[in-house]
Amino acid sequence: MATPTCTEPAPTTVGVRTEFQRHVDGLLVRIGAGDAEAFAALYDLTSSRVFGVCRRLIRDVAEAEDVAQEAYLEIWGKAGSFDPGRGAGTGWIMAIAHHRAVDRVRSTEGARRRDTAWTRNAYRRPGDDTPERILAATEVEEIRAAIGRLSEVRQQALVYAFFTDHTYAQASSMLGIPLGTFKSRVRDAVRALRTLLAATS
Structure with a gap:
């Protein structure tokens, strides 16, 4: 998965959304209406951060990339429910990525426990x-x-x-x-x- 460099500038005013955050909000609204070009633009702007969230929780790089892709599929599917009035789009995106990564870690751990139990019983x-x-x-x-x-x-x-x-x-x-x-x-x-x-x- 390509991981473009994120171009988000540092916030200049506490409590006020940056131009970048407002831009992301606008892209999510357009994605919610089915705009594929907006989705591509959002990916270019945020993919490095989304991958970073996944990578912090998942040790395997390839698996972290897979989870990041799953996060974007969820973002595409749920963008219609995004409400800028309830919070910044950047936080909404990162929450989805974090939840996806946590779910994968739990799933992997569960599979490992099942393998261990299988080994005990089989041998x-x-x-x-x-x-x-x-x-x-x-x-x-x-x-x-x-x-x-x-x-x-x-x-x-x-x-x-x-x-x-x-x-x-x-x-x-x-x-x-x-x-x-x-x-x-x-x-x-x-x-x-x-x-x-x-x-x-």
Whole structure:
């Protein structure tokens, strides 16, 4: 996503909207009436700030760009409800971007928790606490030593599965492999680690 330099000048009078803010207000009113040219102008003026809001909450640049684009789709769809009398358009835009970013963070965290629960349930044997020992990391040195004895592929799978905030889908994408392949690698790595930890018990 292109991130043009924002040309907003610094406010000159406290409590009074700047010329830039009034211009944004006018563009939003035109967008509400279906003016595509006004939307393009608004994007050029505000995209760097919108992306900045998303980037502060979302670590992944590409994902932050996606969320910024989603914010603009919402802006286009809701511009008809914007009322300059209730507040400046710049604040209205940034609130939409912030809400979108927060929603994405919550969604990603929820997916990560589901992946973690899936791992616990999928790889547990009766009486086996390997997933919990990995996730809780209460025996850090023992676990590090055992992981260090695994193959590079297995180590990589465990690191992405248990020691990062990435979901399985994100991890598989970053590694350039299908999601099913990544899950198989994690399963294989957990089994190998289970064997090593059992030998040290």
